[in-house]
Amino acid sequence: MASAEKQTKTKTKASEKIITPDASTLLYELYKQVDKPRDLIKEDVILVYHNRYRINLWVSIKNDFIPNAGFISKSYFVSYDLEGLKIFP
Numbered sequence: 001m002a003s004a005e006k007q008t009k010t011k012t013k014a015s016e017k018i019i020t021p022d023a024s025t026l027l028y029e030l031y032k033q034v035d036k037p038r039d040l041i042k043e044d045v046i047l048v049y050h051n052r053y054r055i056n057l058w059v060s061i062k063n064d065f066i067p068n069a070g071f072i073s074k075s076y077f078v079s080y081d082l083e084g085l086k087i088f089p
Contacts, residue, residue: 019051021080029085030055030076041070052079 023045042058059073077088 019081026053026055026078026080026085029080030078030087033085033087034074034076037073041068048077051081052077054078 023043026045027043037057037059039060039062040057041060042056044054044056044058046054046056048054055076055078056072057074057076058070060067061069061071063069079086079088
């Protein structure tokens with residue numbers, strides 16, 4: 001009986017629709033909802049788990065000696081599914 005329950009749970013999880021977008025899709029959807037920062041030097045899209053992502057936006061510190069030095073100006077925790085991108089507070 002226990003093995004039948006395990007099989008049912010496995011089938012339920014396998015039948016879920018999982019969407020795995022690429023980073024450019026997530027950034028495109030993010031910029032439809034928020035403004036792109038000025039002096040942007042880097043964008044990180046990190047898969048946290050399942051369909052949840054951390055998106056970090058890096059901006060320049062405007063140092064003439066280290067042109068690519070920057071800091072994270074905005075960080076977003078988001079999910080992506082059939083309904084689109086959702087930003088969590």
